[in-house]
């Protein structure tokens with residue numbers, strides 16, 4: 001196999017520590033894990049195996065294709081957030097995961113097929129997926145065997161009245177439904193406090209090092225560490241320019257390392273002139289535009305040679321502020337040219 005020029009170092013201890021912290025903040029509620037989009041770009045199988053060994057029992061993916069890929073792991077609990085389309089029924093009825101029913105039609109389809117235990121998503125004001133109060137009154141859930149009844153917060157990362165409003169609607173709607181467990185909070189929702197935890201929390205972002213609310217800043221550790229190899233080290237004389245459209249002009253003689261990473265790897269153009277690599281904890285600023293596969297950084301005065309590996313600064317709150325991309329996009333955008341370690 002050809003050695004990849006890009007590595008994604010993943011820290012399993014940090015992943016487990018983040019899950020434990022979120023479980024502690026969830027109080028008496030169980031703490032699950034959203035592992036959709038291939039575990040937010042880190043590898044769903046790796047995340048699930050690592051967290052299941054730490055005691056996590058409830059996992060969430062978006063689609064049945066994602067569930068099928070994880071089926072060999074025989075996870076203790078796996079739910080499919082997008083529910084069951086007609087096209088999903090054959091796979092869903094094999095029992096590899098539990099559907100989260102989102103619409104009256106999905107509920108009817110599941111009932112008609114005698115599908116067994118399911119989860120249900122209620123819409124409490126996000127107006128994304130989920131059944132509404134009218135569906136409940138119309139009896140859409142009658143006769144279903146519901147494990148987890150859930151809803152999703154639209155603004156948990158803001159101090160918005162929408163949070164308590166959604167919580168209130170959730171409690172009111174849940175009163176008329178029989179279910180084993182209630183679940184409302186994502187990562188940011190956990191930080192809103194015990195009132196939001198109910199029986200099960202569903203963090204994603206914060207497991208992977210994202211910090212959606214300042215309350216979590218001191219608790220959450222970085223999990224994903226992209227590393228890129230130096231393809232060339234060059235000297236750029238004062239007045240010369242670097243990269244596409246010559247957006248950076250050397251104010252003085254500068255040594256530049258060209259790294260094997262670019263926007264096709266999820267190192268977005270927003271990092272142009274704003275991102276940084278790290279060498280012995282010192283920042284090496286990105287110079288000029290990020291290209292599709294290459295990025296230039298300033299290595300003046302540093303012992304950095306062709307073939308060396310450099311960490312890309314991927315502290316998510318900082319990288320998000322630098323690039324203008326959300327912490328979610330920074331994780332899920334990590335492309336498939338990375339060799340994942342471990």
Ligand SMILES: *Cc1c(COP(=O)(O)O)cnc(C)c1O
Nearest residue numbers: 034152186187188202203204205
């Ligand atoms: C993605 C998702 C989560 C996890 O959200 P984070 O903000 O990443 O913690 C929880 N619940 C549902 C329904 C989701 O779609």
